[in-house]
Amino acid sequence: xxxxxxxxxxxxxxxxxxxxxxxxxxxxxxxxxxxxxxxxxxxxxxxxxxxxxxxxxxxxxxxxxxxxxxxxxxxxxxxxxxxxxxxxxxxxxxxxxxxxxx
Amino acid sequence: xxxxxxxxxxxxxxxxxxxxxxxxxxxxxxxxxxxxxxxxxxxxxxxxxxxxxxxxxxxxxxxxxxxxxxxxxxxxxxxxxxxxxxxxxxxxxxxxxxxxxxxxxxxxxxxxxxxxxxxxxxxxxxxxxxxxxxxxxxxxxxxxxxxxxxxxxxxxxxxxxxxxxxxxxxxxxxxxxxxxxxxxxxxxxxxxxxxxxxxxxxxxxxxxxxxxxxxxxxxxxxxxxxxxxxxxxxxxxxxxxxxxxxxxxxxxxxxxxxxxxxxxxxxxxxxxxxxxxxxxxxxxxxxxxxxxxxxxxxxxxxxxxxxxxxxxxxxxxxxxxxxxxxxxxxxxxxxxxxxxxx
Numbered sequence: 001x002x003x004x005x006x007x008x009x010x011x012x013x014x015x016x017x018x019x020x021x022x023x024x025x026x027x028x029x030x031x032x033x034x035x036x037x038x039x040x041x042x043x044x045x046x047x048x049x050x051x052x053x054x055x056x057x058x059x060x061x062x063x064x065x066x067x068x069x070x071x072x073x074x075x076x077x078x079x080x081x082x083x084x085x086x087x088x089x090x091x092x093x094x095x096x097x098x099x100x101x102x
Numbered sequence: 103x104x105x106x107x108x109x110x111x112x113x114x115x116x117x118x119x120x121x122x123x124x125x126x127x128x129x130x131x132x133x134x135x136x137x138x139x140x141x142x143x144x145x146x147x148x149x150x151x152x153x154x155x156x157x158x159x160x161x162x163x164x165x166x167x168x169x170x171x172x173x174x175x176x177x178x179x180x181x182x183x184x185x186x187x188x189x190x191x192x193x194x195x196x197x198x199x200x201x202x203x204x205x206x207x208x209x210x211x212x213x214x215x216x217x218x219x220x221x222x223x224x225x226x227x228x229x230x231x232x233x234x235x236x237x238x239x240x241x242x243x244x245x246x247x248x249x250x251x252x253x254x255x256x257x258x259x260x261x262x263x264x265x266x267x268x269x270x271x272x273x274x275x276x277x278x279x280x281x282x283x284x285x286x287x288x289x290x291x292x293x294x295x296x297x298x299x300x301x302x303x304x305x306x307x308x309x310x311x312x313x314x315x316x317x318x319x320x321x322x323x324x325x326x327x328x329x330x331x332x333x334x335x336x337x338x339x340x341x342x343x344x345x346x347x348x349x350x351x352x353x354x355x356x357x358x359x360x361x362x363x364x365x366x367x368x369x370x371x372x373x374x375x376x377x378x379x380x381x382x383x384x385x386x387x388x389x390x391x392x393x394x395x396x397x398x399x400x401x402x403x404x405x406x407x408x409x410x411x412x413x414x415x416x417x418x419x420x421x422x423x424x425x426x427x428x429x430x431x432x433x434x435x436x437x438x439x440x441x442x443x444x
């Protein structure tokens with residue numbers, strides 16, 4: 001599957017996702033500037049991304065833990081997600097995300 | 103100012119690795135002082151995930167961040183380390199006698215022949231909202247903490263956030279503020295329920311305002327705020343008059359002043375050897391998440407190993423004329439005396 005990811009400077013590129021991995025892991029390993037301070041434990045909100053309309057609705061709903069943690073994120077929008085909580089799967093092939101401001 | 107503290111080892115960071123370093127150094131009779139920017143020991147374990155279980159600590163099949171910290175504190179207790187909390191290690195200078203002087207942002211000075219950097223990802227600092235020009239208001243009309251409540255008497259305050267800090271300060275500042283508005287992006291909070299109830303009570307009685315919105319822009323001049331632009335999907339954008347803005351979005355980790363210590367850094371990590379975990383600057387060691395070497399894994403258990411090897415090397419620097427006797431805690435009565443169990 002592919003992830004169409006846009007960095008904080010606005011540059012977009014396609015990266016190869018891996019089934020079962022989190023989008024955070026794929027973006028971090030691909031060199032995107034994602035701190036992921038807690039390492040994917042849904043405990044820090046430093047892997048915050050915006051999911052492009054159309055894709056946002058396809059994702060499983062945000063858990064209470066994710067919603068709580070998004071309270072600590074900056075510039076939260078209706079399409080905000082923590083990328084450590086999005087799992088790559090064939091259904092998400094082509095998902096478009098933008099890394100949120102630091 | 104008080105005179106500098108002299109000790110064997112100064113440790114930057116009181117997270118799990120800094121705490122275990124106290125134990126390993128203590129077994130070798132080396133005394134430690136620790137500095138941490140947080141107000142309690144534990145580092146990321148207590149700040150980010152106190153309640154979350156950790157499954158990969160050898161011998162502890164399941165332990166939370168808080169429990170692990172408590173156990174490490176108990177293990178280090180016989181060695182009576184001194185904690186300098188709520189302060190940031192801000193400068194490192196070499197003295198003429200080859201020892202190091204570590205200075206903190208509140209003026210504490212520690213002189214030691216060995217400095218151990220166990221700072222994880224760096225310092226926890228307040229998150230700064232990505233609002234254009236916010237820097238120019240900081241310190242004057244934008245604050246990230248409340249140190250003296252009186253400073254906020256009679257102000258028209260805007261507080262942003264949905265955690266305990268945002269709620270607690272909304273409740274505490276409401277009686278002394280001229281006007282207080284809490285702004286949060288949703289009608290839900292990750293704060294103690296009684297605080298949420300108290301805030302809603304204040305709002306229901308008109309003592310505060312609560313807006314579901316986000317802050318988009320700041321307006322003012324010479325560092326003095328006069329209004330902000332708020333926005334939400336229903337009302338779009340509107341201006342809200344206020345003279346003080348206090349955003350509470352928790353903490354994030356920045357490397358901070360360690361970057362200016364003159365150490366050999368690779369992508370914000372301290373390069374070390376794998377025999378002593380010493381940086382390329384003699385006497386300065388780095389253990390835990392802050393270091394890098396071939397094969398490095400950012401695991402707590404790796405940091406424990408690094409602390410043990412670091413301690414052996416530190417001993418030879420602090421006590422150059424003494425022979426290190428390698429002993430086991432199970433069989434050595436002298437180690438057991440140090441631990442207070444013999």
